[in-house]
Amino acid sequence: xxxxPEVETTVRGxxxxxTGEKIIEVKVCRSNLRRPIPYDIQxxxxxxxxxxxxxxxxxxxxxxxxxxxxxxxxxxSGRWKINPETIEKHDHFILKTENNRCVSLYDPxxxxxxxxxxxxxxxxxxxxxxxxxxxxxxxxxxxxxxxRLARSATSIKKLLLNQQVVAGxxxxxxxxxxYQAGVHPERSGNSLNKQEIASIIEAIKEILQKAIxxxxxxxKDYARPxxxxxxxxxxxxxxxxEDALCECGxxxxxxxxxGRSTFFCSSCQK
DNA sequence: ACTGGCCCCTGTACGC
DNA sequence: TGCGTACAGGGGCCAG
Numbered sequence: 323x324x325x326x327p328e329v330e331t332t333v334r335g336x337x338x339x340x341t342g343e344k345i346i347e348v349k350v351c352r353s354n355l356r357r358p359i360p361y362d363i364q365x366x367x368x369x370x371x372x373x374x375x376x377x378x379x380x381x382x383x384x385x386x387x388x389x390x391x392x393x394x395x396x397x398x399s400g401r402w403k404i405n406p407e408t409i410e411k412h413d414h415f416i417l418k419t420e421n422n423r424c425v426s427l428y429d430p431x432x433x434x435x436x437x438x439x440x441x442x443x444x445x446x447x448x449x450x451x452x453x454x455x456x457x458x459x460x461x462x463x464x465x466x467x468x469x470r471l472a473r474s475a476t477s478i479k480k481l482l483l484n485q486q487v488v489a490g491x492x493x494x495x496x497x498x499x500x501y502q503a504g505v506h507p508e509r510s511g512n513s514l515n516k517q518e519i520a521s522i523i524e525a526i527k528e529i530l531q532k533a534i535x536x537x538x539x540x541x542k543d544y545a546r547p548x549x550x551x552x553x554x555x556x557x558x559x560x561x562x563x564e565d566a567l568c569e570c571g572x573x574x575x576x577x578x579x580x581g582r583s584t585f586f587c588s589s590c591q592k
Numbered sequence: 593a594c595t596g597g598c599c600c601c602t603g604t605a606c607g608c
Numbered sequence: 609t610g611c612g613t614a615c616a617g618g619g620g621c622c623a624g
Binding site: 398433 | 615616617618619620
Binding site: 356397398399412429430431432433473474475476480580581 | 594595596597598600601602603
C-alpha cells in the first residue's frame with residue numbers, strides 16, 4: 323500500500339491530532355516488526371511533547387522536544403489508527419497523550435518498522451543516508467536522472483523502484499508514471515533519451531502530487547489515519563487492470579519484473 | 593559496484 | 609464447505 327503519497331497523507335493526519343501533545347503512555351504490544359522496536363522507546367518518549375512532523379521517502383518522522391525522532395515505515399500493510407475503538411491483534415504500538423488522544427500502529431504483515439533516532443543523527447542514519455532525491459523537490463531533475471540512468475542496463479521500471487535512484491516511488495506509481503510518460507517498463511535506463519527522461523520526471527511529479535491531493539490510494543487495507551479513504555485509486559490507468567482496455571483501445575498487459583507485477587499498454591508505451 | 597533472487601509475515605481470493 | 613496455492617502496495621541481505 324503505502325507509497326510516498328500515502329505516507330504523506332498519514333503524516334498530515336497524525337500531525338493534526340498529535341502536534342503539541344504530551345505523551346503520557348507508550349505501549350509496545352509486539353516488539354518484532356521488520357526489526358525490533360528500540361528497547362528504551364518508552365522511557366525516551368513518555369513525558370515528551372510532540373512538536374513537528376516530516377516525511378522522507380516512505381518514512382514518516384515524529385519529532386519531540388527532546389531532540390528525538392520517531393521514524394515509522396508502514397511496509398506493505400501498515401497504517402496508523404487514530405483513537406481506535408478497539409485494540410486488535412495487529413495493533414503493535416500505542417501512544418496516548420495528555421489530552422486523551424490515542425494512536426496505534428496497525429500492521430498485520432509486520433514489514434514496517436519503528437525507530438527512535440537522535441535528530442542530529444538523522445542525516446547519517448544508514449536507512450536515510452542511502453536514499454536518492456525526493457521526487458517532489460528540485461533535486462530530482464533531468465540532469466540528475468540522466469546521469470543516473472546512463473550507466474545502467476537495468477529496466478526503467480526496476481530503476482524507479484530503487485530507492486537510491488528516487489526515494490518514495492513504489493510499484494503502483496512506477497507503473498502509472500511510465501504509462502503517462504509513454505515509456506515501456508522494460509526499456510533499459512541507458513536506452514532512454516533526454517526527452518523520455520524528462521517525460522518520466524514530469525509524470526512522476528504530477529502523479530505523486532495528484533495522489534497526495536486525493537489523499538493517497540485506497541487498496542485492500544489502506545485508510546487515512548482518520549479512517550477516511552483516499553480516492554486516487556479511481557484514477558489508475560493501468561495498475562491492476564490486466565486484460566482491461568486502455569483508452570487507446572489496446573489491451574493492458576501484465577508481466578512480472580523483479581518479482582513485482584507490472585502493468586502497461588504496449589501500444590501507448592514504447 | 594551492481595544485479596537478481598530470496599526472504600520476512602499475514603490475510604484474502606480463487607480454483608478444485 | 610474446505611483446503612491448497614498464488615498473490616499483495618516494501619525493502620534488506622546475500623551470493624555471484
